[in-house]
Amino acid sequence: MILHREKSIWDVAVNECMQREKAKDDADKESSLEGAESNVLIMGSKDAGKTSLILRFLEKEEKPKATIALEYTFGRKAKGHNMNKDIVHIWELGGGTSLSQLIEVPISKSTLLNCSIILVLDLSEPNKLWYTAETLLKAAQDRVEAVIRKASAQNPKIYEEIKSRAWKRIGEQHPDRDVLDPFPLPMVILGMKYDLFQNLESEKRKLIARTLRFLAHNYGASLQFCSSKMENLMSKGKQQLGHLAFGTSVSIKQGVQDHNKPISITAGSDGMDVIGLPPVKGDDIGRGNARTPLELWKQAFTAVFPQEAVEKEMAADPSKDPQYRESAVDNVRAQKDKELEKYKKKLERKAKTNQLAGQMGDVS
Known part of the structure; x- marks a missing residue:
């Protein structure tokens, strides 16, 4: 006799995911042939416009x-x-800095040279701003270095190849070569919400702009x-994404x-002599650990803008969000919820019965 195990919510979800992955893989193989x-x-600041940039780039109305964790789409x-x-392949990391460990998914041995x-x-x-940039860049740097170490077993020259590419983006004969620390992968820094930024005091805007x-x-980034x-500025952001995506x-x-x-x-195209020195007093330099x-x-x-502790907030329950509806999963979930409610009521009735029986035993 063959026993058929009842499907759990997890089974349905996994099956649904596998079907989607197969469809995506088939589409990728068909469209990306040669x-x-x-x-x-x-990645970056929470609620700063990452999703808006992707939607504009893909021309989706x-x-x-809100991005819950790490979301994938393609163009x-x-x-x-x-x-x-x-x-x-476009990967969007949500949650600001709270989910930086998910960076290991898009950065791997198979993507290292085209990421x-x-x-x-x-x-x-x-x-x-500084805390967000520092935290995410360190997480990405650590991940890249870990992948390079693993990939070096098959390709001993991969580190030199990545390093050479980084210097070509900056210019191998750049006058600042001795003081720069180029990021291993091509990078663009987008300062979003310029509409609000331009309302800040002039000196604050100057410090933020010079720091960025x-x-x-x-890091050798644009x-x-x-x-x-x-719209005129958003189109520039789209151009930057298009350049990284397709080399436009x-x-x-x-x-x-x-x-x-x-x-x-x-x-x-920038230079340390043009950017200038950081606005730190001579006495402060001596007292600091820089x-x-x-x-x-x-x-x-950070002397002008003390960094706030960014709380690692838990995102709202995605099972309650309409954008994550999955009919097969939701139907099983609803059925299980009903079964759980019935079971709880059954336990409550049993507890009351036992309690009454105990009271009657005490009276007798």
């Missing part, structure tokens, strides 16, 4: 919804008159200020370095 593939990880682009299409990063920072919340220019230059409320050009005729305007600087330019800028920035 086409290039790339991976873009978008949808209302942005395709035709290669001229060729039937083949390039494909980009890039967009770091989205909320310009209107400078008291969280330093961060971008230090820097672009954006706002989902300003970014139309920056001339870099913008003025803090009174939306900053727009390509990787390797040993590198990065630590000096951190000291200067």
